[in-house]
Amino acid sequence: MNTRWTIKPNPDPEIVHSLMQSLGVGKPIAKLLAQRDITTFQEAKKFFRPNLKDLYDPYLMKDMDKAVTRIEKALAEEENIMVYGDYDVDGTTSVALMSSYLKTRYPNVATYIPDRYNEGYGVSYQGIDFAADNDVSLIIALDCGIKAIDKVAYAKEKGIDFVICDHHRPGAAIPEAVAVLDPKREDCEYPYKELCGCGVGFKLIQALAEKRGDTIEVLLPYLDLVATAIGADIVPITGENRILAYHGLHVINVAPRQGFKAILSQLKKETITITDVVFVIAPRINAAGRMKHGLHAVELLTEENEAQAQQFASEIESHNASRKDTDKSITAEALVQIEELEEQERLSTVVYANHWHKGVIGIVASRLTETYYRPTLVFTKSGDKLAASARSVKGFDVYNALEACQDHIEQFGGHKYAAGLTIKEEEYENFKRKFEEVVAETIDRKLLTPEISIDAELELDEITPKFWRILKQFAPFGPGNMSPVFMSRNLTDSGFGKCVGSENTHLKCSVTQLGNTSSYNVIGFNLGEKLELIQNKKSFSAVYSVDENEWNGNVSLQLKFKDIKES
Template sequence: MRWTVKPIPNPEKVQNLQQALGVEKAIATLLVQRGIETFEEAKKFFRPSLKDLHDPFLMKDMDKAVARIEQALAEEENILVYGDYDVDGTTSVALMSSYLKTRTPQIATYIPDRYAEGYGVSYQGIDYAADNDITLIIALDCGIKAIEKVAYAKEKGVDFVICDHHRPGKKIPNAVAVLDPKREDCEYPYKELCGCGVGFKLIQALEEKLGNPVETLMPFFDLVATAIGADIVPITGENRVLAYHGLHVINTLPRSGFKAILNQVKKETLTITDVVFIIAPRINAAGRMKHGLHAVQLLVEEDEKLAEKYAAEIEAYNAERKDADRTITEEALQLIEELKEQERFTTVVYGEHWHKGVIGIVASRLTETYYRPTLVFTKSGNKLAASARSVKGFDVYNALEACTEHIEQFGGHKYAAGLTLDESCYEAFKNKFEEVVSQSIDQKLLTPEINADLELNLKEITPKFYRILKQFAPFGPGNMTPVFLTQHLTDTGYGKAVGQTQNHLKCSVQQLPDKNFIGAIGFNLGDKLPLIQHKKPFDAVYSIDENEWNGNVSLQLKLRDIR
């Protein structure tokens, strides 16, 4: 691990904010590092308000989208709500379809089959619409590159409204409306919405036309918060407001589907991290192992008994997904070792029988192990399909763009993408991808970095300090959990390796001459026990959380690394 500490911001700004808020210097420093410099900005940060949401009509084509949907409602047209099979797509379909059903019964939903149709808008989906007398498709979390598909739909008398957040290609589809804040000609002030967030802006605009405030949409905030967490978009600006209020809905009035998932795992209060690691994988498991419509069904179900039944089915898909993920990861690791792939700048592996639904998770695991831009391929029909994952600071989307001569289609973001290619192009593509990455990546990016926000003395960690720190949540990209560095720590003598395979480190530390001590836990740091034994001094990078044991709650350090 490379340890870096963020630069200390302008002392004058820190001091001014410290005085304005009446907080410790460390808190003021953390806020200024996050671009919060005034009392007013701090208020917006700590108390995210729905008033801070932007006017949805600032988004390019929003007026056209609203007019077309209002026309469809007035003329009782059949509308198809179409979305991708991951969490962002299925929550978007649940959001849009359940909202529109409050205004018309003529709503159908469609999620493409991951295996038969692949990602995004499909000809099959358009045929389904045309065969069922559907004249309007609202596509969510996909569609920004569906130029031929939208043209094909037009020939069949089917209109498209696209809500997407992926990067557009050179051309924009000729749809009735294309809502995507990443369009170059879109001046919407916040560019980082997820697909469900763009869908939310559309229903906000539809409500506004009815003269209703955004508060009437409160029951949908939980879906948006789940998509924000799962799609790993920055939790800043509008996303922070939506995630904050969405978490509140999940924790106070969860929809039947969420309640049923949480009953399966016995969890009370959820943070955005819980949404990412508990709710999201289960919703995703449906599209990975069976079909994304199962997830939509669970998310829109109002009957608690039925929701329990669907949640139990999804729990089974999730268990199946975990097995597949474990097996394929082991096979991929073996392949990399045999082929000496770990000596390259990239990790590219292919397994003909690997389950297409889990190759994205496997790519993430391989990235954690080797810390290289990674692609995991499998056979998909008569093509090869891959999931790409990157390392912090390296744009894998741009790297793939430089390999387009070997690729049939690709799409995605800076850190995650998907692609398909012809089997005959696999070797040429693999070599080209290695060449592009090796020539363009800064080598230090190939060592994982731990970036501490600031250096802290242990005595600064008080209940009051932690109480304010907790209010920095929800955490995520753009507002990560604060990480601290403390030097010259010693273990009080009780440090030990714990866990079934002794792979975690548990200890209690102090910073002399101060006599106070605080408990610490380091997951997967069990092998570092020798560094702290016999009162050897060490430095640690950690975040702070609470440890609950026998009804007692105490603060503890969650160690990220020690040296």
């Protein structure tokens, strides 16, 4: 697939010079900081040393005082409390966080995760009925509820109060709950808007802890859950999220809960990164809700017995293996469907089969987006309706596109790049046609070619041990603070470049640069087909990230190529 290379504009040279002087760093590092809007010594200190003292006062969030008052009342009057959350990573970590915190103070706390297949996303009537049958008078909903206007009203009729902790965009009206915590509310002046659901839940337990006179250090053991949700939900790792993710990763590395320890026991790594959280921990937590039930994930995340945690982890591992097989076969079927319909002429991809597993259609949508790079929806049958997962390409707001198709949708929710929806079966063709129309009218055509955003052009000699030592401290990486990508020109291969991997899909070589003394080993995943561009000492340009390679106990710097073009 062709890619667009775009180099970020050079930051203000005066700011770059000032950072070089005050921090004692080279120009490449100073430029990277300035690009991230870090312009002073003090801002750099906060960036490199995220401090829990810099977290915002939780009571700045709209309705926080009401939420704390209602929960304290429930604890004092020994009410039955139910902690309710969605079945994905953000939801299950939120439920684990809130329920385990409350249980340190009070025993009558139940957990509830809706069944993905019988109840669907968010607050359900079935969940409220379950609460009523068990004399629950307060439901704390996490990572869902911002659009549950009818459900909250239904609960009120049954004498059940709601406290909602959500981070999704609200609709035109807000549910009439006792408290609705959501930084994306228009009337909420909380300074940081990008918290995930678990992050909003953490702000609530922070407020509850403050009310008791506890310090933030008491809550450190919960930050591994918050860091996992931040990574899995792909929210920006900036501001408050950066502080929470940084300290949460430290907890995972130094004192992981038994569930994480069990999942990570197969990883022979000295340091767990946010990438490991996203690609190792998160898929396994998600697999429980996809293939079985989200409560299995909550059990794993709250289990304190090592042997029991190992048992839960091995069960979840088998769910994950099953999930991999299922998504592989559905992706293959969907690709055939696209090719048969000659969908390449379209600007969107919409596919459907009634037997596809609802638990993996989001993953399949992501895979199809990677293959054809278009806004994509994958539908399956769900009861008497059709359910879909939507994924988008960088720069295109799929949530807004769905909003423009509302006449054909029963319900929908989500974010700019990922959403879920339900439609009536008879509306499928109408929806498909309308969605294509909306995409065709609103998408900038260049967004249909994947973009590689380049932070800076580097000379290989600038990649020094000091440069790498500082670059590592830019982590944790994620949206808003992506792992830096560099470009170098006039590169040549040593002559030993080759394709590697079971199907020769990857590229391995060693490169030097005209006018430089340094040489680096390179791995280029899925770049095997570009071997010809580097053969016979041809000069080429490459975009890459800098990484460490560990082999037989030896650690060395290597470049990870993302793409190659002729010089």
